[in-house]
Amino acid sequence: MGHRDDVASAVAERAxxxxxxxxxxxxxxxxxxxxxxGREPVLRAGCAPAGPDAPHRMYSVSKTVTGLAVGLLxxxxxxxxxxxxLKHFGDMAPVHPWLEATTLHHxxxxxxxxxxxxxxxxxxxWLESYFRVPPSHAPxxxxxxxxxxxxxxxxxxxxxxxxxxxxxxxPRVLDPIGVSAGLRFLPSPEGxxxxxxxxxxxxxxxxxxxxxxxxxxxxxxxxxxxxDYLERATTPQASTSLLTWGSSLRHAYGYQLWLPPQGGWAxxxxxxxxxxxxxxxxxxxxxxxxxxxxxxxxxxxxxLVLGGLLPALTGATPSAVPDTAHANPSATAxxxxxxxxxxxxxxxxxxxxxxSGRWVRPTGGVGNDEGPAEIVLELGDGGGRLRSSDGWDxxxxxxxxAPARLDGxxxxxxxxxxxxxxxxxxxxxxxxxxxxxxxxxxxxxDGSLTVQSQGFAETIGPGWTFHGTYSAAA
Numbered sequence: 001m002g003h004r005d006d007v008a009s010a011v012a013e014r015a016x017x018x019x020x021x022x023x024x025x026x027x028x029x030x031x032x033x034x035x036x037x038g039r040e041p042v043l044r045a046g047c048a049p050a051g052p053d054a055p056h057r058m059y060s061v062s063k064t065v066t067g068l069a070v071g072l073l074x075x076x077x078x079x080x081x082x083x084x085x086l087k088h089f090g091d092m093a094p095v096h097p098w099l100e101a102t103t104l105h106h107x108x109x110x111x112x113x114x115x116x117x118x119x120x121x122x123x124x125x126w127l128e129s130y131f132r133v134p135p136s137h138a139p140x141x142x143x144x145x146x147x148x149x150x151x152x153x154x155x156x157x158x159x160x161x162x163x164x165x166x167x168x169x170x171p172r173v174l175d176p177i178g179v180s181a182g183l184r185f186l187p188s189p190e191g192x193x194x195x196x197x198x199x200x201x202x203x204x205x206x207x208x209x210x211x212x213x214x215x216x217x218x219x220x221x222x223x224x225x226x227x228d229y230l231e232r233a234t235t236p237q238a239s240t241s242l243l244t245w246g247s248s249l250r251h252a253y254g255y256q257l258w259l260p261p262q263g264g265w266a267x268x269x270x271x272x273x274x275x276x277x278x279x280x281x282x283x284x285x286x287x288x289x290x291x292x293x294x295x296x297x298x299x300x301x302x303x304l305v306l307g308g309l310l311p312a313l314t315g316a317t318p319s320a321v322p323d324t325a326h327a328n329p330s331a332t333a334x335x336x337x338x339x340x341x342x343x344x345x346x347x348x349x350x351x352x353x354x355x356s357g358r359w360v361r362p363t364g365g366v367g368n369d370e371g372p373a374e375i376v377l378e379l380g381d382g383g384g385r386l387r388s389s390d391g392w393d394x395x396x397x398x399x400x401x402a403p404a405r406l407d408g409x410x411x412x413x414x415x416x417x418x419x420x421x422x423x424x425x426x427x428x429x430x431x432x433x434x435x436x437x438x439x440x441x442x443x444x445x446d447g448s449l450t451v452q453s454q455g456f457a458e459t460i461g462p463g464w465t466f467h468g469t470y471s472a473a474a
Contacts, residue, residue, distance in 0.1 A: 012043045015312035016338055022304050023289070024343045028272065028297050029428050029436070031056065031288040032203045033340070035313060038282045039211060042313060047340035049403070049410065050430060052207075055182055056288050057434055058199040059269030061206065062185065063150040066195035067108055067256030069157045069165050071229030072172060078160050081105045081232075088156050092131040098138050099131060104156075106139040107149040108255040109237035113139045117196075118148040125190040127155050143238040143253060147196035150256065151188065154195020165193040173224045177212050179205045186432055197270070200432060203286045206267070210277045210284040213265075233257050234265045246299025248306045262306050270458070271434050272301040281314065290428060292456035293436040345424035347398045347416025355379055355423065355441065359449045359470035371466035374473075375451060377441065379423075383415065386425055386439065390463050394425060394439075406435060407461065433457055437464050447472050 016033060023030050031050035035043040046052050073079050079088065081104045086093060098113040106112050113135030122132045130152045137144075154165050161168045166184055174183060183205055186198035212218075213234075217225025233255035240258075243250050249268065252259040258266040264278035272289030287305055291297025359375040372388035383396040395402040396415040404411045409431025418424040421443045429435030435457035442450045448469050455464030 012313060013338055015309050016043060016045055016340075018312065019304060019309045020340060022308065023301065024341075026291070026294040026297055026300060027343055027426075027436075027438075028289055028291045028294055028301055029343050030340050031290065032286070033309075034203060034207050034286045035309075036207065036211065036284045037314075043338075045338040045340050047342055049412070050288065052204045052286075053180075053202050055200055055202055056273075056430075057271075057432055058201060058206070058273045058288075059197045059271060060147065060150075061267040061269040061273050061275060062195055062197050062199035063147075063256040064267040064275075065169070065199055065209070066150050066154045066157065066165060066193075067233060068173070068225060068229075069169055069195075070104060070108065070153050071226055071233065071255070072169070073157065073160055074229060075226035079104065079156075081108065085152065085156070086131075088159060089127075089131065089152075092128065095131050096135050098135040102139040104153070105237075107146075107153055108233075110143050110145055110149065110253055110256075111140050111238050112144065112146055112149045113137060114146050114148065115144050117146055119151075126151055126188050127190065127192060143240050143242070145243075150196035151192070151194060154185070154193045157195070158192060165195055173209075173212070174205075176222065176224055177208045177219050179208055203288045206275045207284055207286045210275050210286065214277050214279055214282060214284060229255070234259065246296070246303045248302045249299065260306055262310075266302070266306075268298070268302060270298060272298045274302050274305055276306065276310075278310075283310070283314070285310065290434045290436055292434065293438060293454070342401045342412055342414050342428060343426060344401070344414035345416040345418045345426060347418065349381065349398075349417065351417035351420045351422065352379075352381075353421045353443045355421075355443045355449065356384070358473040360473050361468055361470050371451065371453065371468040372463070375441075375449065375470050377423075377449075386415075386441075394427060396425065406431070406437065409433075409435075411435075429457065433459060435460050444469075 020030055032046045032052045033043055034052045044052055074081050083104050085102050086100055102113055115136040118129040118133040119126050122129050130148045157165050157168060180202050183201035185193035188194050216227050217223055217230050235254055236252035236259055238253045240253050241250055248260045249258050251261040258268050260266055263280060267275035272291040274287040276285040289301055291301050356377050356379045361373050372390040374389035376387040378384045383398050386394045394404050394413050398416050402413045404413045406427055406429035409429055412428045415425045423441040425439040427437040438454045440452045448471055450469045452467045453464055
């Protein structure tokens with residue numbers, strides 16, 4: 001490796017270290033980071049067992065993939081983006097006049113008639129809810145982020161094609177660009193691909209898709225995505241300036257894509273799933289994470305990525321100098337390959353106290369009517385286990401992560417004596433639903449054990465969130 005490559009690699013590693021430091025200060029776990037410029041890899045990092053090639057829940061990044069399927073169907077003549085959605089769901093009639101006037105264009109640009117997602121607001125299935133929940137405004141007037149619109153678009157794809165969204169896209173787009181065979185959408189309760197939030201794939205799959213979009217939908221001389229749809233998708237269709245979210249999203253929205261003020265476009269999902277493309281620099285970025293333990297963490301992370309990581313890598317803000325990809329030494333350097341670290345409680349053995357044993361929740365005590373009935377700690381100098389009568393069984397290794405299970409799914413546990421008599425445990429769940437659990441156990445002078453547990457996920461069980469004090473078992 002020459003001096004030029006050494007410098008570029010050092011810049012990339014320093015930029016990544018800064019991003020990880022800032023993320024960990026928010027208790028945000030970075031799972032993967034991958035960056036290319038001009039199709040050349042600049043940065044590739046992962047946090048084992050997560051990483052660029054590991055399956056990962058992508059949440060609302062799903063919306064963009066669903067939108068691409070709708071655009072393909074339009075190019076094939078199976079539908080028109082100006083079609084009223086009711087044209088394809090006549091079995092849902094009659095509906096409110098505002099729903100009668102709602103077109104696929106309105107839904108793709110998040111200017112439909114509902115103020116928010118309609119799921120679970122009326123009895124019945126998710127699809128039916130879109131047509132049964134009373135609309136709040138005329139379509140085409142204001143931007144309202146509505147996952148049920150994206151879900152209905154996925155249902156439309158399946159109704160028109162007779163197959164799943166992933167299976168429709170596979171021979172047309174996914175297989176030709178080398179997307180892994182494991183890409184899938186989680187099904188809704190009624191068996192429809194959850195096109196609004198259910199995408200599971202590797203981060204590298206999304207990098208391939210981002211590169212295809214940067215190439216105008218053309219791969220090895222073949223047009224795989226319709227250029228006219230991509231142009232409309234990446235052109236402002238709605239203002240998002242009234243959002244209270246992160247600054248990177250308060251600019252504009254295209255078709256199932258965010259259009260940041262820095263230029264380019266972004267896919268964005270709960271927990272910090274980010275795909276960014278900048279045609280001016282021929283730059284693609286994919287970041288996966290779990291930000292759920294930090295209020296507003298996903299918005300704060302995208303601001304860190306677009307406002308910190310990218311300027312550090314390119315030497316300028318993304319919109320400052322157009323078409324400089326090949327002037328950037330990072331574009332031709334070997335990628336910086338770095339192992340990301342899991343957020344971990346600090347650990348000082350001097351803070352440890354004798355806390356092994358079985359602990360039970362007193363009955364009839366104020367504030368002690370929640371959480372497991374029993375906690376078991378088995379601790380030594382290097383770690384131990386935290387178990388409960390509710391089924392917890394968490395291995396603890398002070399100073400290094402430990403593989404575990406969280407509600408049956410793969411997980412990673414970090415732990416440490418963070419302050420006097422205080423044992424902190426952090427669990428990162430890596431199943432089809434990302435989850436973070438934080439548990440603090442404090443041994444008091446009277447021998448009691450106070451346990452404060454916090455669970456963060458869309459549907460995490462209530463047993464992971466409680467606050468109670470336990471007495472040592474006789």
